[in-house]
Amino acid sequence: MSPAAVLTVDGHKETLVDYSLVPDLAIVDPSLTASMPPTLTADTGVDALTHALEAVISIFASSYTDALCAQAVRLIFSALPRAYENPHDLAARTDMSNAATLAGLAFSNAFVGTNHALAHAVGAKFGIAHGRANGIFLPHVMRYNASLPSKFMPAPGYSAYIVPEKYAQIGQLVFGGHEPDDSRERLFHAVEQLLDQLDMPRSLQQYGIREDEFLAALPELALTAFEDLSNRTNPRMPLVSEITTLLKLGYYGETTG
């Protein structure tokens, strides 16, 4: 139900975004998702979470898309572990279908960000499912975006860097907390906890990509990710050097600073 389509062409992902792609009618039937295996449930659920967590800090975010993101995030944290554990939990499937649709409506207007740029490049190169690739980068890109940028993304109406505040708001809504820093950390921690609960690989190394293969591909991956359309609505304008650092964090996971 969104204006976006991503195609793999000659080993690269090409993103198409045009409102002519939006269907006149979309039927979202949760019962059709009951036959999805747990890995596909986890991958698509983490993709929806990434849509909401990127759209909410996009330079195109508005109060309308923020509302969609907030409810999507709330639903996903509650329903995704249940849908993963029990594929036939129809209440969990219904919440996940609604959450994915809400997040889809949000990114149809606010678009996504650098997490998707990294996931597209790495997913195409190593044949990793989209949501799985998103999950590997999500903890790192959230922290990257929540710190002050070396280069701001120029955008009309985006005059102050509000990412730390936006993530604190979502954290407060879903996980409480007394201070903004506390709420934001609770959100970051919950994302990592959810990924672990879903048995998602937490690094490309853990996924099974060889180090020499990764390092050989790194310069090209950095350029591919840098040129990805998804960066255009990211609040931080990522430098190629920053993209390279994020790719390395995605490869080594949390053991490397």
Ligand SMILES: [Fe+2]
């Ligand atoms: Fe996605």
